[in-house]
Amino acid sequence: MNNVINQIIATAKSENRNFLTEIEAKQVFKEAGLQVTDTRLAVNKKDAVAMSSAMGYPIVLKIVSPDILHKTEANGVKLNLKNADEVGKAFDEIMASAKEKFPNANIHGVAVQKMAAPGLEIIIGMTLDAQFGPVLMFGLGGIFVEVMKDVSFGITPLAKRDAADMIRNIKGYPLLNGFRGTPKIDVANLESWLLKLSDFAQSYPEIKEFDLNPVFAYAQGAMVVDARIILK
């Protein structure tokens, strides 16, 4: 059992909420053994700008609030900010938009992270199946999941071969192998992530669902770019 994870869950429970913020979710997944983008919470514009300078540009800002689940629809996401001015302006816009659309929301601040290098977009999720308990999902992000519904599932606890099969069984698998000049993706790393997430889902029965969306997968390694965890 991981103390950091338990602490984060306890904090959310004590605040009577089931939704972990992006910052908290990423901390949890980092503890679970995945690579996550370095994401920090800025409560004011000055901090946002300072953090951006420290991390390096381009920067992404995202609203952080347990009451705002769909950040993009709330105009709460600003991408590709190239300098301190743009970060400052974006910070103000995000906060103004949040206060206007969600006047009663508890706003923690704004998440600051460096834009991840582009990679193959992957989605990994977990849900509780009525028959089998924690079930993992794997798919290619964007339209592959949303339109084609090209996903595979795995009942936990996953055996090693199950993780490999989940990845190989999606129709879009050739894209992971390199296609028309795109690099061959580090599938072994994704397999190890699925096995870690299987252990993780089994170890924390307080968790009802999670989404890692998107994950950027590279020729070596992968990075969790956004994450969401919902408690029971």
Added chain:
Amino acid sequence: MVQELDLNVAFDPQSIAVVGASSDDNAEKKGWVGRLQEFGFKGKIYPINPKAPVILGLKAYPSVKAVPDPIDYAIVSIRSSFVPGVLRDCIAKGIKVVHIFSAGFAETGMEEGKKLQEEVISIIKEGKIRIIGPNCMGIYNPKTGLTFNTRFSRESGNVGIVSQTGAGMMELVPHANARGVRFSKVISYGNALDISAAEFVEYFAKDPETKYIFCYVEGVNDGIRFFKAVRNCNKTKPVIILKGGLTEGGSGAVSSHTASLAGSELVWKAFFNQTGAIQVDTLTEAVEQIVAVEKLREIKGRRIGIVARGGGVGVVATDTCERAGLKVPALTKETRAELAKITPADAGSSIRNPVEIGLGRFGVSEYYATGLRLVADDPNIDVVMAVINPHVYTQEGIGAKEIDQSAQVLIDTAKTLSKPMVVVVTLGDDIDVIGMELAAQEKILNAGVPAFATVEAAILAISKMAKYWEFRRSL
């Protein structure tokens, strides 16, 4: 927490109490006591009914507690509201397993039924008793004389069934018996408020009498235990599963992509991928697959050699094979040269693959058998399918004797072939000829060679066995 139990006390009891046996002998003849007597149960039967001193020639008792001798197993067939009381008596008497045949519990969806089920659950939590059911047909074990239908075969075999439905098994068991299949044990478990499908699968995995397992499930109470039981069992004994109710919508809130995408069908797809269990979609298909799993030897690849008659039949069969994931490769030059020697050069003969050796008016002959052997020995072939259509030749003097001889040639060939072989005996449109063709199928099946009535059924069953053996080799 209810104790672990050796389920053999239920499958092989020395004594059975039938609670709720009718005082009307004519009625009970068709009831549990009558059934056990007719089927030849060798142990002691104690009918329990306060209103009759004797039932079907046996001494009856007012309750299980009144029986002086020990009782291993009880079948309870009374109104659901009386079941809790009877259960308490059974616990006091020291009965280890009870089959509650009665309906009227949670399956009714009504408050009263649900409350009765809760009450039964709480009773068994206190005591040392296990329940099969309620609302189920219980056990068929030809070896020990237990059955829920006297039409089932008295001969035992090595196929075990775990089924949520009893009615479906009334349909399937005789059908499978007619196809030469014999069962070790069949269990219809109904509501599974105690002993579940998972526990029966675990039992069959360890049961030396059972080599193949078929499951019919709709909902599984303890899904993870079932998943692990099937995954484990399937590594050494093939498990065939028909999942009923697959196309019901999935549950779940839509607060995440994953939850909204996880429907029943996709999760069960994962179940089958991960366990390697063989999936069938209908009860009919289940019978065909049980025939295949019991009689078809291990297949080492997906390449099939087809020996049939006439162009169209072969072409369509090839398409069906390819769609089912089987390959129909060309035979080697050497094989084709050998086949040319024995193939008469008349219209309708071809020696590619499918191979048409010309059945002709002599029935399945010696050179047909040689042809099958040549195809089987070809290095490009993993499994052979021989298709015969006797009704096409009955106008040329072929009758029951020739059809029976053909069956014998096919049996003798199949048993000594270097590769696994299946036979398809298609059915004609004349009732007498159909009778002869079915007799041929039965003869072939009873000799332990897989036989089917259509090419499609054979190909589907073969392709699923090929996939299963691939899975086994990958472990």
